[in-house]
Amino acid sequence: MEYVVEMKNITMDFPGIRANDDVSLSVKKGEIFALVGENGAGKSTLMNILYGILTPTTGEVIIKGKKVTAFNPKNTIAAGVGMVHQHFMLVPSFTVAQNIVMSREPRKWGLFCDDRGAVEAVRSLSEEYGLHVNPEDVVREISVGLQQRVEILKTLYRGADVLILDEPTAVLTPQETDELFAILRRVVKEKGMTVIIITHKLYEVMAISDRVAVMRQGKLVHLEETKNVTERSLAAMMVGRDVVQVQQQEKAAPGEEKIRVRDLQVQDNRGLPAVRGLSLSVRAGEVVGIAAIEGNGQSELLEAITGMRTYTGGSIHVNGTDVSGMTPGQIRDLGLSHVPEDRLSTGVSPDADITDNLLVGKHRQAEFTKFGFHQNRKAIEGYASRLFEKFDIRASGMDARVGSLSGGNMQKVVIAREFSFPSDVLVISQPTRGVDIGANEFIHSRILEKRNEGAAVLLCSADLDEVFRLSDRIVTIYEGKITGEFEAGTITKAELGYYMTGDRKAGGAIEA
Amino acid sequence: MKRKFDWSYALSLGLAVTLALFLGGVIMALTGHDPIAAYRELLRGATGCSSLGEFLTSAFTKRQFGNTIEYAMVLFLTGLACALGARVGIFNVGGEGQLYLGAIVSAYIGVLLKDTAPILAVLAAALGAVAIGGFYAWIPGVLKVKLKVNEVITTIMMNTIAIYLCSWLSNGPWKTTVPNRVSGTDPLNPDFTFDKLIRGSNLTTAIFASIVIAFLVWYVMSKTTVGYEMKLVGQNSRFARFAGLSADRLTILAMTVSGMMCGLVGMFEVYGLKGNYQDGISNEYYFDGLLVAMIMRYKPVGIIGMSFAFAFLKVGAQGMELNAGVPGELYRIIQAIIIFFMAAQNGMTGIVKKWFAKKGGAVRG
Structure with missing residues (x-):
């Protein structure tokens, strides 16, 4: 049997949006298969179908030669497919062993959980696969990298030999990423496992995968052996070779400096550096767009500017005033308006x-x-x-x-x-995330209107089209630093994607 | 904003009260009492009247009815105090301690100023009670905002501290010198105590002050800019901070005012009822008020209404015990059943809706 997983003509419709459009792909036994694409390209939806969380509108899934009739993770797990989600599903106060054996605990007299048996089972499993963990550690107290290992062990304990990893490296340090890749290679080689890895970091695709599938706007646009592609060609496939829509606006006439960021250092929620010595200016009458892959410090940067997060080094001036130590309210009084990234938790009071x-x-x-x-x-x-x-x-x-x-x-x-405050500085994050087309256009024209009135706009969006359409200048941020700065119209999306992944030379993948 | 009346909530509340009274009756019948006679005694115990006619003409002369109003006053003041905190998302469980401190401080001020003009002494006592109650609530408020210390834990702990501190003071340094009294502070100058509105009852002129306070709390919570800000902070404090409100300041403020109100209730107990501070001056009054506030989802008008219902039950239960021989604890049982049903309200509404849906489907089918 050559293919362990076959997905045929999968189409998945959500209200108002087609997340997967006639996608067919097959994964061979014993390979590492990478699935890449921009945010919202439909990668996670496709994998959630494979894992049985979602039932496709049309199309069929065949696992190890058997057609899936009822989409349900329980059945999928029984068929030997395991998935590690981007957000770990672990009980923080339980030990590593307890988390791994959960729902299939070794029993004592058929009634009581056998904690010692669980520890032993986990220990032998972790030795067998070379995934070293201490079964008696409490999950809350171990690093994110180890937690991920626990997640992988959990799927192995349940007998999986096909492993789906959703953005596994998003939360890892480079060293942890290297370790993960080494582990993946080993389980594939020694245990004959199959790994499907979802990512949008192209150098990782080059470093680890045997074959790669590229998705764009719900469609599978390319399926190729990794050795035949380069980071640059993948980036082009990911964002498409579409002609960048020309801005319907006159050239910007930037005025005085409204936002001034110098050598900024900001930490994320875990206390790790997120913004590392970043400098940036936004002038009156221009839109500066930030292009960055999620988790590269852009959220922390905007939160620091608007006062929602304290910063540990450097300086921020809004309308000429140093905002160090100011509350969000005080910064607003300087003439700043803020459209936050997460509207439900920050932008509105849902109960009002x-x-x-x-x-x-x-x-x-x-x-x-x-x-x-x-x-x-x-x-x-x-x-x-x-x-x-x-x-x-x-x-x-x-x-x-x-x-x-x-x-x-x-x-x-x-x-x-x-937008109804008389402010002349706007910090806007993800203005159209999850917004339908009509509202999308409306919001874009409002933003341009503000710019034409002379406001300084700092825009951050995961949607590259949006950044292209609205920005006069685009800066790319990677790992908390600016990797490039471009006037509108002087760069293609494909090139931009390449700066967003850390200015790596084509083909120059990181060796794990 | 149009004020929408939550009909489904009112309906389930009515249902809960009815069911609770019914189950109370069942319990009485099982323990060998006559429920109808007992409930008649409950009505009489709470109003002092045996008929509606008598109630309409002379309720305000009845000792029992005075007691009911007085207890309702305690409940709505404490309930509103709790609601003030809850509105900004801080849960003041420490009202009992704040009440005790307000009681003993006001009593002590009364003793110290026993030779001054009554108006001055009473004002000073009220200010003292408000100040100590507010301060004692301010501490957990600041701890919550600055150090993220859970206010439920701190306030519960501080209750114990306050109650034992008061006990020590009233049995030690501030103990009365009057012969034959074993504990409590000196009795107040009789000129200082509040006038009784109904002879023999607990109802005093404090009710007027309470009505004003209740009105102010309602007004601030539902009609003012500050009340609007408080609501937003309570609903989503991150949003409030993002929108430029000083969530921390409002939280501390609401907590402090909540404590002030509790301190004042303590003073009312001393100057209205007891005439001095004594141990056990508050029989968990604040917790009763807190229950009322929770059942009524911290809505000011609802709290005032429900306070009267609970006061009615509690005072009536005494009459029931005396005249029908049904233990007064039955009041606690009925109260607990009401709370139980209200806690299950969401689930119950769901079951009822499903049941109706099924029935409707069957009819159509």
Whole structure:
């Protein structure tokens, strides 16, 4: 039997979007198969179908010669396919052994968990595969790299010989990545396992895979032996050779410096350096777009500028004022508006109604209060309904909970609020993530409108098309540093993708 | 923002109360009491009246009804204090300790100032109670905001500290010198105590101050800029910070005011009821208020209404015990059943809806 996994003509429709469009691919026994593509290209959807979490709209999946009839992870695991998700599914307070044997614990008298038996089982398993862990360590206290090992061991314990890894290196340090790759090579070679790895880091594809499939906008655009491709050619396939849409706008006439970042150092939530000595300027009347793959410090950079995160070194000036130690509110008072990356957790109060969400920030203005403390509901409701109309927010009414709105309408609430301040500095992150086409165009024209009015706009988006369409200047960030800076129209997307992966020379993959 | 009345919640609340009273009746019947007679005694115990006519004409002369109103006052003040904190997302479980400290400090001020004008002494006592209660709530507020210390744990611990501190003070340094009294502070100058509104009852002029306070809390929470900010902080504090609100300041402020109110309730107990500080001055009053606040989902108007219902039950239970021989603990059972049903409200609504859906489907089929 040559193929362990065959996926035939898979199409997956979600409301309003086709995530997979007639995708067919087959994976050979004993190979490392890489699946690459931009965010939203449909890689994870495809693998979730293979793993049985999703049922495809049409198409069929054949695992080891047997056609899958009921899509269910339980059946998939029984068929010997295991998946390690990007976000680990471990119980932090349990030991390594307890996590691995969970749901299939060795029993004592058929009733009690046999903890010692679990430790022994895990120990012999980890020796067999060369995945060294201490079964008695508590998961909370071990490194992310080790946690990933625990996840892999969990699938092995359940008898998997086909392993799906979703962005396994996104959370790893380079050393941990090297170790992971060494392990993968060993299990494939010595144990005859098959590995499918989802990634968007091209040098990793070159370093580890035997074959590579490229996805773009839900379609499989290329399937090739890795030795026949280069990082550069993969990048071109990933983003497509489409002609970059010309900006419908006159040339920018940048004015004074509005955002000034110098030698900035910022740490991420784990206390590891995320932004490492980054300098950047945004001038009045221009849009500066940040092109970077997720997790390269761009989120931390924007949070530092807007005051949502403290920084450990360097300086940030907004409208000429050093913002060190300022709260987000104080920075807003300097004339900054912010569309945050995660609208649900940061950009809105989901339990409050549309009116209350639109008002924040202006609620203390004289026109909305009486005697300085009493809320003037009439004026507030009038103001909110004007914004509601102007930004074309679609909802059952002004008193609808914002949490009940669709992603696009929720984003319009954020945009409506943030764009109605008289601010001349805008920090915008993922303005159209999960937003439908119509709202997308609307939001883009609002951003350009602000720029034409002379605002300085710092834009960050995972959608390269968006960065291209809106930006006057594009900077690429990789691992917390700027790797390139380009005037609009002087670079193609393919070249850009290449700077986003760390300015590596074509074909010069990292040896693990 | 239109004020929407939550009908489904009101319905399940009514259902819970009815079911609780029914189950209470079943328990009474099982223990050999006559439920109907017992509930009649409960009504009489809470109002002092035997008929609706009597209630309408002379309720405000009845000792029992006065006690019911007084206890409702304690419940809505403490319940609103709890709601203030909850609105910004901080859960003040320490009201009991704040109440005790307010009681003993106001009692001690009254003793110290026994020769001054009553108005001055009472004002000073009220200020003292408010200050100590507020300060005692400010501590866990600051700990929560600055050091992320869980306020539930700190406030529960601080309750114990406060209660034993008061016990020590009232049995030690501040113990009365009046002969034949074993504990408690000196009795207050009789001119200082609040006037009774109904002879023989617990109801005093403190109710007027309480009504004003309750109105203010409702007003601030639902009509003002600060109330709006508090709501946003409580709903999503990250968003509030992002939008430029000082979430930390508001959290500490709400917690402090919550403590002030509890301190004042302590003072009301001393100056209205007991005439001095004594151990056990609050019989877990704050926790009853907290329950009311939780059941009514921290909505001010609901808290005030439910306070009267619970006060009615509790005071009525005493009459029931006295005249029908049903143990007063039954009140606790009924209260617990109501809370139990309200906690299960979401699940119950789901079951009822499903049941109706199935029935509807069967009819159509």
